[in-house]
Amino acid sequence: MRWVSRAPSPRALPQRWLGRARASDRAALRTALRGLAHGAPGTIEYRGVDGHGSSRWIAEDTQLAGRSISSLHGPHGGSGDIAGCRRTVRELQETNRRKDEFLAVLMHELRTPLQSLRAASDALADSGSAQAAVIARQVQHLSRLVDDLGESTRLTHRKAHLRLQNVGLCSLLRDAIGDLDAEAEARRQTLELIAPPAECWVLADPARLTQVFNNLLHNAAKFSAADGRVRVTVEPAEASQEVTVSVCDEGIGIAAEALGSVFELFAQDGAATARVREGLGIGLAVVRGLVELHGGRVVAHSEGPGTGSRFEVTLPLVAAPAEAAAARRILVVEDNADVAAGLQQLLEQEGHAVAVAPDGRSALQQSARWRPDTVILDLELPDLDGREVARGIRRGAARPRPRLIALSGSGELDPRAMRAAGFDHCLIKPAGLAELTAAICA
Known part of the structure; x- marks a missing residue:
């Protein structure tokens, strides 16, 4: 009217x-x-x-x-x-809320079995078995999909939080390339790292930064032909106190009209997906969101189809940290027997002394008796809430108090609530050896 x-x-x-x-x-x-x-x-x-x-x-x-x-x-x-419009908006909001709840439950249910598979896969890595290599590749693929799905939801709703610490970028890249070695070998591809002799240190969440480069490396390998080469170059710039990591491939490239939208959620180059039907179209959106959360930037370059592509991630440099001691007395608190056994075997292979507690009450008793200097604590225990167990361990521990690391199947944790409960670090299942080591030695 x-x-x-x-x-x-x-x-x-x-x-x-x-x-x-x-x-x-x-x-x-x-x-x-x-x-x-x-x-x-x-x-x-x-x-x-x-x-x-x-x-x-x-x-x-x-x-x-x-x-x-x-x-x-x-x-x-x-x-x-606008009553009808308002009603439609409410219905869409409710649908979106139910979708987020479903995804949260789905990711939680997937992460616990993935943690068992990840620990077993890491423990079998040196066996040289072809079956172990297949397991490693598929666990990595499933973990990447679950991580990207959860991360995209958190970034969309501005709920992503970083657990920042000093991270050696070259070491992290070597581990990321190592994670992809089996996949690259199956495709007869070559992965090459060109890095300076001195470590480049950045202030980052190691799990999220690993996710960034895993996504970029996976894409480079996926869109490259067999016998192709993927080159990763690390270039520190002392003048600007920044470091740039370039991930270059010789693959199918990116069309000019798609180049400006590659970092959008669910965006996929039609020519590329016609040849490689794999993925959800959220990996690069997650890359951009996480890089920007770290105070960095990411750009994509390509001369067009058939010319390959180059992704450049630029991050601020920080001073090198003091070295940390290697061996630890670690208490693993986990009610899933497969997850607990896998973590114990993996950590013992790294030279740590490891004890296991299956529930909260036995964890409190074990902590008081064994006096670990590190506790990896599952938040979803059958008898007590993990936060309550953390507070109990803190109260009963002699100084210096043990380092508490939360391990959760939930992809969404409030850092302030975790700190208030006494945790020093939080890990999301499935956590690999690199993430565990970084959390233990931080």
């Missing part, structure tokens, strides 16, 4: 609106009207009440002093009934 008011003063109009609005909406409506009272056009949404006491959502597109807009001499605008 279009309308024009013959009120002697535009300032009389707000009072008429306030009288028509639902009482609970009048404060917000009054605030919005103050901005319009000076003649600025705008849109106001409120619930209007009719003579029978029923209310409906109304949107007003309004110009209070309209002489410069048209020949209508006085306040004028358009009123629309």
Whole structure:
């Protein structure tokens, strides 16, 4: 409905609106009207009440002093009934909420078996078995999909939190390339790292930064032909106190029209996906979101189809940290027997002394008796909440208190709540050896 008011003063109009609005909406409506009272056009949404006491959502597109807009001499605008739109928005929001809840439950249920498989796969890595290599590749692929799905949801809702520490970038890249060695060997591809002799240190969340480069390396290998080469170059710039990592491939390249959108969620180059049907189209969106959370930037380059592509990640440099001691007395608190056994075997292979507790109460007893200097603690225990166990260990421990590392199948943890419970670090299942080592030695 279009309308024009013959009120002697535009300032009389707000009072008429306030009288028509639902009482609970009048404060917000009054605030919005103050901005319009000076003649600025705008849109106001409120619930209007009719003579029978029923209310409906109304949107007003309004110009209070309209002489410069048209020949209508006085306040004028358009009123629309948006009850249907509001109902649709609520339905979409509810659908989105249910989708997020489903994804959260799904990822939680997937992470615990993946943790068992990841630990077993890491323990079998030196066996040289072809079957072990297949398991390693598929566990990495499943872990990457679960991580990307959870990360994209957190980034979309601005719930992603970083656990920052000093990270050796060259070492992290070597581990990331090592994780992809089996996959590259199966494709007869060559992975090459060109890095300076001195380590480049960055302030980062090692798990999230590993995810960034795993995604870039996986894409480079996936879109390259057999016998292709993927080259990773690390170039520190002392003048700007930054380091740039370039991931270059000789693969199918990126079309010019797709280059500007490769970092968008679910964006996929049609020519590329016609040849390689794998992935969800969220990996590069996650890369950009995580790099920006670290205060860095990422750009993509390609001369077009058939020319390969280059992705450059630039991060701020920090000073090198002091070295940490290697061996630890570690208590693993985990109710899943396969996960606990896998973690124990993996950590003992690294030279640590490891004890296992299957529930919260036995963890408190074991901690008081064995006095570990590190505790890896599952948050979802059968008898006690992991946060309660952490507080109990802190209270009963002699100084120096043990380092507490949370291990959770939930992809969403509040760092402040974790610190309040006494945790020094948080890991999301499935955690690999590199992530465990970084958390233990940080």
